[in-house]
Every structure is written in C-alpha cells, then in structure tokens.
Amino acid sequence: MGSADPPAPPPTGWRSWVAGSRPRTLPAAVVPVLVGTACATGEADVVAWRALAAGVVALALQVGTNFANDYSDGVRGTDDPAQRVGPVRLVGWGVQPAGAVKRAAVLSYATAALAGLALALAVGPELIVVGAAAIAAGWFYTGGSHPYGYYGFGELFVFVFFGVVATAGSTYVQSESLTALSLVASVPVGLLATALLVINNLRDIPGDTTSGKRTLAVRLGDTRTRWFYVSMLTAAFLCIPVVAGAFDRAPAAAALVGVVLARAPVLKVLEGARGRALIPVLGATGRVQLVSGALLAGGIWLGA
Numbered sequence: 001m002g003s004a005d006p007p008a009p010p011p012t013g014w015r016s017w018v019a020g021s022r023p024r025t026l027p028a029a030v031v032p033v034l035v036g037t038a039c040a041t042g043e044a045d046v047v048a049w050r051a052l053a054a055g056v057v058a059l060a061l062q063v064g065t066n067f068a069n070d071y072s073d074g075v076r077g078t079d080d081p082a083q084r085v086g087p088v089r090l091v092g093w094g095v096q097p098a099g100a101v102k103r104a105a106v107l108s109y110a111t112a113a114l115a116g117l118a119l120a121l122a123v124g125p126e127l128i129v130v131g132a133a134a135i136a137a138g139w140f141y142t143g144g145s146h147p148y149g150y151y152g153f154g155e156l157f158v159f160v161f162f163g164v165v166a167t168a169g170s171t172y173v174q175s176e177s178l179t180a181l182s183l184v185a186s187v188p189v190g191l192l193a194t195a196l197l198v199i200n201n202l203r204d205i206p207g208d209t210t211s212g213k214r215t216l217a218v219r220l221g222d223t224r225t226r227w228f229y230v231s232m233l234t235a236a237f238l239c240i241p242v243v244a245g246a247f248d249r250a251p252a253a254a255a256l257v258g259v260v261l262a263r264a265p266v267l268k269v270l271e272g273a274r275g276r277a278l279i280p281v282l283g284a285t286g287r288v289q290l291v292s293g294a295l296l297a298g299g300i301w302l303g304a
Contacts, residue, residue, distance in 0.1 A: 010088045016095045017104070019088040022066045025200075027286045028162045028193040029062035030055065031293030035189050036170025038297040039182040042304035044175040050122065054170045056115040057131070062162070064108030065138035069149075071101040072142040078211035109135050119173050130169060134161050152216040158197045163190015181247045185300065188243070188255075191236035192289040198229045199269070199285055203278040226269050233262050233288070240296065244303075252299030258292030 011019050037051045067090075074091020075098050090096040116131035137157055141149040148157070167186035168178055201208070201217035202225045208218050217225040237259055244252040265284040273281060 010093050010095045012095070016088060016090060020067060020070055020090040020096070020101070020104075021063045022087045024087070024283050024286045025066060025196055026059065026062060027290040027293065028158070028196055029058035029166070031192070031289055031297075032162060032166030032186065032189050033058050033170045034297035035185050035293055035300065036167040036172075036182055037174060038300040038304075039167070039171040039179060039185055040174035041301045043171070043177070043179060046174050050119060050173045051170070053115045053119050054173055057112045057119070058162075058166050058170075060108045060112035060115065061134055061138055064105050064112060064135070065141060067101055067105035067108060068139050069142045071098055071105055072147065073213075074098055074101070076142075076211075078208075078213050105139075109138070123173050123176055127169075127173070130165065134165065137161055149215065150213050152214055152219050154201070155194050155197055155216050159190040159194045162193040163187065181243070181249075181300070184239070184246070185243050185296065188236040188239040188296070189293060191232045191239070192285075192292060195229055195232040195236070196282065196285050196289065198225060198232060199265075199278060199282045202226065202229065202269070203275065203282070206275075226272075229269055230266055233266060233285075236292070237262075240292075243296070244299065247300075247303075249300045249303030251302040252296050254299045255292045255296035257295055258288050261288045261291055 010016060033051065033055045037046060037054070040046055070090050070092070074089060078092070088095060090101045091098045112135065113131060116127060120127040120131070138161075140147060141154060141157060148154070164183065164186040167189050168182040171179055171182035198217065201215045202222070204213075204215070205217050205222055205225070207213075208215050216228075220228060237256060240255045241253060244250050261284070265281045265288065268277070268281050268284075
C-alpha cells in the first residue's frame with residue numbers, strides 16, 4: 001500500500017499517549033544502558049540504582065524527543081495524515097492538543113533531568129553538561145527555527161546520543177571513567193539505533209518530500225536509503241567480533257544471533273516494501289536491536 005493511503009483510525013485516550021511515545025523506538029534507549037553497564041563490569045562495582053537512573057534518563061529522553069518531534073512537526077503542518085503512515089501523530093492528526101503534547105515532552109525531559117541530576121550529584125557535574133546537550137539535541141531535532149533533522153542530520157544525532165553517549169555514559173556513571181571497551185561497544189549499538197531511524201525516514205520519504213522536510217532519506221533517495229539501512233545492520237554485526245576478540249569477551253559473539261532476526265526485515269527492504277508495509281520492518285528492526293543488544297551486554301558481562 002502506498003504512503004498516500006488514509007491512515008487507520010488513531011487510538012484515543014491514554015492509548016493515544018502510549019502510541020505517541022512510539023514504543024517501537026524504545027529499544028534504542030534500553031540497549032545502550034544494558035551494554036554500557038555491562039562494560040563497567042570488571043572496572044568497578046556496579047551500583048544498581050545508578051544503572052536504573054541511567055535507564056530512566058535514556059527512556060525519558062527517547063520519549064521526550066518523540067513527543068517533541070510530534071509537537072514540532074504538528075505545529076509546522078508537516079504531519080499531514082493524508083501523506084503519512086506509521087505511528088500516530090498526536091498533533092498533526094488532531095488526536096491531542098499541541099499544548100498538551102508540548103507539556104508531555106517537557107515533563108519527559110524534566111524526568112530525565114531529575115534522574116540525571118541524581119547521577120551528577122553522585123558522579124560529577126560533567127554529567128549535567130552532557131544531559132543538557134542531550135535534551136537540547138532532542139528538542140532541536142525538529143524544533144526551533146532551523147531543525148537539524150530537516151537538513152539530514154538526524155542519523156548523526158541518533159548515533160552520537162543513543163550510541164556513543166548513552167553507552168559510554170552508562171559505563172561512566174559506574175566506573176567514573178571512559179573505557180575503550182565502552183567506546184567500541186557503542187559503535188554497533190549506535191548503528192542499530194540509527195537503522196531504526198533510517199527505516200522510519202524511508203517510510204516517510206513521500207510525505208517528507210511533499211512537506212519540504214529534507215531528511216537524509218529524502219536526500220539519498222529511495223534506493224540508496226534502502227542500501228544505507230542494510231549497511232547499518234551489516235556494519236553493526238561486523239563490529240561484534242571486534243568487541244568479542246579485541247577485549248577478550250568471547251561470549252559477546254552471541255550477539256551475532258541477531259543476524260538471523262535481521263534477515264526478514266532486510267529482505268522486506270530490498271524487495272521494495274513501502275508505506276505501511278514498512279511498519280512491521282520498524283518493529284522487526286527494534287527486535288533485532290533489543291535481542292542483539294541484550295546478548296552483547298550479557299556476553300560482555302559474562303566475559304569480564
């Protein structure tokens with residue numbers, strides 16, 4: 001089905017808020033905390049509440065960015081329901097008032113800030129700077145007068161903040177130092193998170209083109225974006241043996257099981273799935289990230 005087909009009726013009430021938080025994207029928040037915390041094993045005694053707080057920060061940032069994206073795109077008029085498919089757009093589709101969605105974004109960011117402040121008090125004020133940068137990056141992805149997501153930099157944001165920063169940061173709050181293992185392990189984590197955004201933007205190429213939203217997918221075009229998605233997954237799985245071998249964490253190679261799960265979404269993409277047919281691909285990519293990330297984290301921990 002094409003992307004111009006009318007969307008299914010959106011959920012209402014509390015279900016609309018759950019849908020608006022975009023649950024399929026949440027593995028991008030969970031996985032780096034799991035992997036980063038595992039990387040701290042052997043470097044320091046892992047403190048459970050710090051790991052939990054890091055998880056709250058990551059999840060709240062992800063949800064906040066999703067709501068902020070919904071709000072900013074909605075008030076700009078770039079979420080035309082006649083052009084878009086995929087997760088419900090609370091503002092653009094008239095499901096929730098713009099002000100309510102903006103408040104939800106602010107509340108989510110405030111939750112991340114409070115959890116981050118607790119970590120900063122325990123670890124160091126440098127975390128406040130990192131947290132403020134992450135919140136600003138999430139808001140200005142589609143917010144402000146010159147949103148960088150509209151100019152093709154969204155994938156870079158995801159790789160940096162939901163890959164390198166979240167993974168290495170989760171190690172840092174435990175060991176209070178940056179480690180080579182956490183930095184290298186952050187690369188496959190970031191690549192898998194980026195693949196989620198690539199699929200999202202591939203699906204939205206028709207609507208984004210019409211609305212003038214120049215995402216990287218729009219700039220690359222349909223065919224090259226499909227190969228870009230495949231390259232993200234391929235590069236991620238090529239990094240796993242490096243983590244397992246270079247740092248003597250052989251059990252981490254179990255994350256290669258994700259290759260099996262990746263086969264179906266990759267085939268769908270290469271076969272030319274479009275519009276709503278790409279929605280299951282987004283979910284499948286999230287499962288690849290979650291399973292691969294959990295196995296990577298478990299393998300790093302077991303190999304310590």
